Amino acid sequence: MKGGSVGGRSRDVPVSLDDIDRALIEHLRTDGRMPNKRLAKHLSISEATVANRIRRLQEESVLRVLLRRDLYSKGFDLQCFAEVSVVGRSVERVASDLVEIERATSVNLLLGTPEIMLVFNAVDREDLLGVLENEIAAVEGVARVELHTAIDIRKYKTGYARLVYQS
Numbered sequence: 759m760k761g762g763s764v765g766g767r768s769r770d771v772p773v774s775l776d777d778i779d780r781a782l783i784e785h786l787r788t789d790g791r792m793p794n795k796r797l798a799k800h801l802s803i804s805e806a807t808v809a810n811r812i813r814r815l816q817e818e819s820v821l822r823v824l825l826r827r828d829l830y831s832k833g834f835d836l837q838c839f840a841e842v843s844v845v846g847r848s849v850e851r852v853a854s855d856l857v858e859i860e861r862a863t864s865v866n867l868l869l870g871t872p873e874i875m876l877v878f879n880a881v882d883r884e885d886l887l888g889v890l891e892n893e894i895a896a897v898e899g900v901a902r903v904e905l906h907t908a909i910d911i912r913k914y915k916t917g918y919a920r921l922v923y924q925s
Contacts (some may be wrong), residue, residue, distance in 0.1 A: 773818045778803065782811055783821060819871065826882040835909045836880040840894055841872035847899025849873045861889050 815821035864877040880886035
C-alpha cells in the first residue's frame with residue numbers, strides 16, 4: 759500500500775530526525791524503561807518535551823519500544839536460516855502459512871530463488887529437524903528447503919526494523 763499515510767504523514771516521505779531525536783532513541787535502545795525524568799535530564803530538555811517526542815516518533819512509526827527475549831536463556835542454542843523454494847502455490851500464501859510457525863522469528867520474501875527466507879530458533883539438532891520436517895516441509899507449496907545453522911552469533915543487532923507493513 760505505497761503512498762498511504764501513517765499519523766498524517768505519507769509513507770513515502772522520510773521522517774526528519776534531529777540530534778535530540780537520535781539521542782532519545784539511543785538512550786531508549788540502551789534502556790527502554792528509562793523514565794522520562796531521567797531522559798530529560800540526560801538530554802537537557804523538559805519531561806514534557808521528552809513525552810511529546812516519544813509520542814511523535816511512535817505515531818510516525820520511527821520508534822516502538824518492544825520486549826526482547828534472550829533466546830539462549832530459554833535454551834535455544836541454534837539460530838537457523840531456511841531458504842524455501844516454492845512450487846505449485848503462490849509465494850504469498852506459502853509465506854502466510856510459514857508466518858504461523860511459532861518458532862519463526864522472521865519470514866522474508868526474496869527476489870529470485872529461493873523465494874522465502876525463514877529464520878527460526880531451535881534447542882538442539884533433534885528440535886531443528888522436528889521444525890524442519892513437521893512444520894516447514896508440511897506447508898503446501900514448499901518444494902525445497904536449504905538449511906543453514908549459525909554455530910556462533912558474533913553480532914545480533916535488533917534496533918532497526920520496518921514498523922509499518924506495506925502490502
